[in-house]
Amino acid sequence: MSTILPNPFIEQRADPFILLHQQHYYFIASVPEYDRLEIRRASSLQGLRDAEAVVVWRKPESGPCSELIWAPELHNINGQWVIYFAAAPTRDIKDGLFQHRMYALVCDDADPLSGQWQPCRRVFTHIDSFSLDATHFVHQGKNWYLWAQKDPTIPGNSNLYLAELLNPWTLKGTPVMLSRPEYEWECAGFSVNEGPAVITHGQRLFVSYSASATDENYCMGLLSIALDAPLLQPEAWHKSARPVFGSSWDNHQYGPGHNCFTQDEEGRDVLVYHARNYTEIEGDPLWDPNRHTRLKYIEWREDGTPDFGVPPADYTNVP
Template identity: 45%
Template sequence: MNNSNYRKTSWNEPFIAQRADPYVYRHTDGTYYFTASVPDYDRIVLRSAETVEGLRDAEEVTLWHKHESGEQSIHIWAPEIHCLDGNWYIYYAAGDKDNVWEIRPYVLRCTGTDPMKDTWEEMGMMRAADGDEFSFHAFSLDATVFEHKGGHYYIWAEKTGVGRQVSNLYIARMESPNKLATAQVLLTTPDYDWERVDFWVDEGPAVLKHDGKIFMTFSASATGACYCMGMMYIDEDKDVLDPHAWTKMRYPVLKTDEEKGIYGPGHNSFVKAEDGVTDLCVYHARPYDEIVGDPLYDPNRHAMVMKVCYDENGFPVFSYDNKFIK
């Protein structure tokens, strides 16, 4: 940490330093897995532990490294690990050195049953549904996968428009781990002022299920101190592919807190604690706001963890005071 404006507090101490876009997955055997974007954006890493706290100091292994040229040769971003029908997959985004913003979503598959030790192979780019002429033809990233009523669904960010493009969030049902079954459905576009700071962006979706509802958090605006988390929700008995069945909250649910020294919180994931009941929100943030150069290349977005509490209506409450304590 070399920023002269860094002010250490009890809230902004990293869970895992310099790991942005953190994703934690708890397997059926109770093992926790952690992956994230690394500052060099050049590889995919993974660590595992028997507890969430154990991830902090767990050995980290590199599963895959970027290509030297062409597709997947730069900007390796936001990996997520999922076990679908007994097989391990990692969803991530990558660009091309010759066109650094030609970002597209890709899939890795583990050839064995141990994601930490067995070989991972490339499955190529995520494939759109037959007849879908729109998905993955522009800047696309931040895919997440969730299960609902026996099927799997894929939510991702993709830019659209002419000139300075807008990043929206889309959803589709999956046919297989690397192909969609349905055409994209628009879930949200940057409607509000807090989604339009420097860039018009909705990205980084994460799904949380609780008390008969499905909540989807997402991140908005540029990647500096203005970065924040919004939220949408839907009743679990509704059609998740019906955009009118979703409700978007008017204001962000997590944002910069200068007093606590937390800036630009976002791109989170959710996981159950060891008790199988408590929900944890794993997110990234910086401990300062003055950044030299492009915030995207500042290395000090650190993984943080907070407990998720719920209000009287069953809605999640995100507060820095809800510290994760083992």
Template identity: 50%
Template sequence: MAGSAAAAFTGISAGTARAAVPASPGVTYTNTIAEQRADPHIFKHTDGFYYFTATVPAYDRIVLRRATTIQGLTSASETTIWTRPATGTMGGYIWAPEIHFIGGKWYIYVAAGDANNIWHIRPYVLECADANPITGTWTVKGRIALPLDTFSLDATTFDVNGTRYLSWAQNDPAVGRGTNIYIAQMSNPWTITGAPVMISRPTAAWETAGGETVNEGPAVLQRNGKVFMTFSASATDANYCMGMLTASASANLLSASSWAKSTGPVFASFAATSQYGPGHNQFTVSEDGKSDILVYHDRSYKDISGSPLNDPNRRTRVQKIYWKADGTPDFGIPVAD
């Protein structure tokens, strides 16, 4: 969809006047970026390349591709940089890798199960010290040690005012079924310090649709003195949607009271454009650095046969983020193919 049409759709969806929003360059991409690639993460590095990783339908490996443009990722060759072992730890489901560059090294955060217990999902970190993470050597730094040893996934890391944080989704039996969003400070790229704080729990109808109690896939966007943390909610079918937590960048991010949750989804299925279950997003920036870009997956159809986990057709998509007059992001609607 062209930028102007996307803006029109966004305006209809959000009910906000565009005239109050400062002008920003139009950015147009042709979706889909990558078929059968879920939980996408696109990182723009200082070397001029965009690095792209995502979950593959076989849940058995970590793949990486790069290009000098976001659109170029579609045709870029893909390399498997790590494959799960046949036995033992990390030999089960491999989910939602993210690639980050911290302190001169590359890190991939990924959730993995064990070969003898594929649902023993925990967060792990891989490290690469080479300049090119596609041709470089990756080693497993190990599991991120969390005080609560339960189902945990979707770890992401971000820096606010010089302090590095980790946020992730985890089940706490004392809280109830499903997963909540947590945050903790980090002492290095693979270690948290201090007690984790729960900042979001799925309680609203839009967070528990499809019989699932889910908050997962946190992603952080910082603008206008605010920290915006999107997350995904509900079952991973057409009910899947994005919510958002907002905090002041100067607040104590390790206090749950610093975060305010959206009253409803900020991004959801849209039948008019045939987009269903958008979520597990991340953020990148346009080639000129002037526009924030939403990276997410969804499906082109509503009805799924069997478990959504066994449906391979979540695909990676991107679109420009607009900004409301109050300085908050306007994600609008998932644009048409």
């Protein structure tokens, strides 16, 4: 494939997630209506732009997962297709927060676009509170579940938690908190740690995450840990004191974040994220549809840490 990445990559798709599985790329994201889950598949990364969006699930008219379908991710866990997403029973705000909880959809068929998806299951954690943005990764031979959640005893909207999985919808053991909003850049507008994503390089495992309100203050932070360290020991993790990716006024790119990672056909690491190209939002940013999916190549520094650079301007070629 060419090293030219169009920007935006896919318009009006926030919280993007791209899975590379058995020589196919799969794309899933939040849709502006927050009412359905749709998957695209292509044999190339670029092919996702024009691939058909197949709706695999629509929200019910009522019930615990009938509103505000947010931040889906598609994973293949031990041969089962799994979609993680967050949903709320209403659009009401209670104690300053929406009422999202986390859910899992499972499909045992080979093809997630045409297969039969089982009824959604609630993913229960250690607290019954606002929770969202779950991701999965495999490390040290175990399946891990990483997500954002409110702890009523901790100020702010959400912290990052990690637990091992017993199966795709059941946690094993007691979760641990990896990070909470503490720096000024994590607490602009709202105190938020959310949207975690995992990548390994060299001898370290990295967790990127998003912080602050979802306007131009939105930005990315970074956690890291040695590959052989115990993941459930919070003291083994290192947290960057500064954001690693943020708005670029020169390039008119605002609020980059809620990222994931993938690779192109040549094995180059790619940052997948969303951002707007303006700051003048009418009304609640939640209902502004123009957080577009964007891609950017990742460079790696000599010390093994990722260099995300700055978000490139719209309609430019990204070398």
